[in-house]
Amino acid sequence: xxxxxxxxxxxxxxxxxxxLPIALSIWFARSHANEQFNDExxxxxxxxxxxxxxxxxxxxxxxxxxxxLQTTPCSPEHLLALRRLAYTHRYVQEVIWMxxxxxxxxxxxxxxxxxxFPPPDAVTEKGFRAWYTSRTDLDMSYEMxxxxxxxxxxxxxxxxxxxxxxxxSNPINLALIGTSSNHIIASxxxxxxxxxxxxxxxHRISLTRHGNRYEILPLLNTKLMIVAWASLAPLEKxxxxxxxLWMPFGIVISLLAAAFILRLLGRLQSPRYRxxxxxxxxxxxINYQPVVELxxxxxxxxxxxxxxxxxxxxxxxxxVFIPMAEQTGTINQLSAYVIERVFEExxxxxxxxxxxxxxxxxAAQDLSSTxxxxxxxxxxxxxxxxxxxxxxxMTERSVVDPDITGPILTRYRQAGFRVSIDDFGxxxxxxxxxxxxxxxxxxxxxxxxxxxERKQVTSHIIEIARTLKLEMVAEGVExxxxxxxxxxxxxxxxxxxxxxxxxxxxxxxxxxxDNLASREDETLLAPPHA
Numbered sequence: 001x002x003x004x005x006x007x008x009x010x011x012x013x014x015x016x017x018x019x020l021p022i023a024l025s026i027w028f029a030r031s032h033a034n035e036q037f038n039d040e041x042x043x044x045x046x047x048x049x050x051x052x053x054x055x056x057x058x059x060x061x062x063x064x065x066x067x068x069l070q071t072t073p074c075s076p077e078h079l080l081a082l083r084r085l086a087y088t089h090r091y092v093q094e095v096i097w098m099x100x101x102x103x104x105x106x107x108x109x110x111x112x113x114x115x116x117f118p119p120p121d122a123v124t125e126k127g128f129r130a131w132y133t134s135r136t137d138l139d140m141s142y143e144m145x146x147x148x149x150x151x152x153x154x155x156x157x158x159x160x161x162x163x164x165x166x167x168x169s170n171p172i173n174l175a176l177i178g179t180s181s182n183h184i185i186a187s188x189x190x191x192x193x194x195x196x197x198x199x200x201x202x203h204r205i206s207l208t209r210h211g212n213r214y215e216i217l218p219l220l221n222t223k224l225m226i227v228a229w230a231s232l233a234p235l236e237k238x239x240x241x242x243x244x245l246w247m248p249f250g251i252v253i254s255l256l257a258a259a260f261i262l263r264l265l266g267r268l269q270s271p272r273y274r275x276x277x278x279x280x281x282x283x284x285x286i287n288y289q290p291v292v293e294l295x296x297x298x299x300x301x302x303x304x305x306x307x308x309x310x311x312x313x314x315x316x317x318x319x320v321f322i323p324m325a326e327q328t329g330t331i332n333q334l335s336a337y338v339i340e341r342v343f344e345e346x347x348x349x350x351x352x353x354x355x356x357x358x359x360x361x362x363a364a365q366d367l368s369s370t371x372x373x374x375x376x377x378x379x380x381x382x383x384x385x386x387x388x389x390x391x392x393x394m395t396e397r398s399v400v401d402p403d404i405t406g407p408i409l410t411r412y413r414q415a416g417f418r419v420s421i422d423d424f425g426x427x428x429x430x431x432x433x434x435x436x437x438x439x440x441x442x443x444x445x446x447x448x449x450x451x452x453e454r455k456q457v458t459s460h461i462i463e464i465a466r467t468l469k470l471e472m473v474a475e476g477v478e479x480x481x482x483x484x485x486x487x488x489x490x491x492x493x494x495x496x497x498x499x500x501x502x503x504x505x506x507x508x509x510x511x512x513x514d515n516l517a518s519r520e521d522e523t524l525l526a527p528p529h530a
Contacts, residue, residue, distance in 0.1 A: 074105035158186035287502035301357035345505035347383035387416030446476020
């Protein structure tokens with residue numbers, strides 16, 4: 001994965017790190033509020049079920065006891081037994097003895113005047129029968145439930161089934177429905193008809209409608225169903241309360257995660273990582289500054305100069321990123337990159353022009369081992385380029401310790417490469433180390449070329465080079481006057497804007513070919529010597 005992609009990934013993670021904890025805190029707040037709401041509703045429904053089952057079980061127990069009585073029906077002894085049973089069973093309102101479906105007497109009346117019971121609304125497998133009626137034997141219009149076995153029936157107030165205290169902060173409603181007759185037996189509030197219709201048709205066990213949440217619980221073997229429901233309005237308040245609890249945690253985690261990832265992103269955006277990224281993506285380009293022979297103006301080669309284009313269209317100066325590469329330990333990668341690109345772009349041209357050369361700049365760290373020397377030797381052999389066509393350039397600052405760099409430079413020269421000292425005269429130990437190093441070319445820094453008429457330092461540098469029998473290249477030649485002065489004082493070669501700016505590979509090769517062709521034409525047109 002390239003550093004650029006890694007930065008994009010880290011940036012995406014940063015966005016997630018900021019948003020995810022906050023989103024999770026919102027989710028946790030809503031989830032916790034929903035869970036609490038649902039738990040309360042389900043707990044209340046389960047309590048209602050237990051209540052209904054307890055009432056039904058008491059009614060069954062009473063009926064089983066009644067069917068063991070041996071007294072004469074409706075006799076004083078029988079009526080007393082009925083009254084005692086109604087008294088001892090708290091959920092039983094009345095006990096009735098029937099002849100078929102005709103009530104004859106009860107715990108409230110020695111002789112019943114109640115109308116015959118209709119066919120039961122439900123009959124269980126064990127023979128228990130159930131009626132849901134709005135009439136009582138006291139001629140009152142009141143919903144009642146009758147449960148019978150054989151010749152006895154017990155009357156139960158329907159509200160007894162749903163007399164459950166909700167241990168909840170929210171009001172919860174409850175309804176008991178007979179599924180066989182679709183009759184609402186008891187309800188603490190009005191149950192919307194369309195809710196019951198949906199439950200019947202879709203057999204739903206949970207439902208959200210009209211701003212309420214409904215829980216439906218069938219009671220097996222009883223043909224009864226419990227419906228519990230509660231308004232969702234308190235849920236919204238509970239969600240906001242939970243949000244006040246969870247949101248600070250989400251914000252703190254977001255800030256911590258953002259700080260960590262920003263630190264990581266800062267490292268990835270550091271100069272070292274940016275340069276590695278540019279090298280991996282081959283963003284750096286190579287331009288070639290022509291080097292010409294001053295007397296003839298003929299191109300003899302070029303200096304390879306690395307350039308770093310920026311996303312905004314500008315170019316980062318080598319004076320900035322090369323020292324940065326040296327400081328961050330990526331200079332060896334940069335030098336290797338430049339060498340590879342030079343051979344990719346210029347090997348064919350060098351092979352076609354065996355008298356031309358390309359100069360490549362190396363740094364002090366590059367001269368601490370023979371790794372680049374071995375790579376250059378392999379590339380020359382593979383491309384069919386003579387080693388003398390590659391010039392190794394170093395600033396005098398990169399060879400401040402001749403004891404270390406001297407032996408490496410000797411190995412380069414033994415392999416056939418030529419060695420050049422760049423920016424000569426800008427350091428502090430030029431004369432002392434120049435005699436100790438084996439070099440071929442001395443490059444006069446452009447600062448001296450610009451001051452030819454004002455200072456005599458350039459003349460002394462030229463004299464030193466002559467004494468050491470070194471070839472000379474003047475940098476920064478910008479006008480014919482400088483060219484003439486340098487030529488007059490014995491400098492062989494020059495480079496600068498007077499000839500051409502640094503060019504991309506294809507543009508340089510076209511320039512060099514045009515330069516060579518024009519010089520050949522000038523030679524052919526020149527008059528013969530007398």
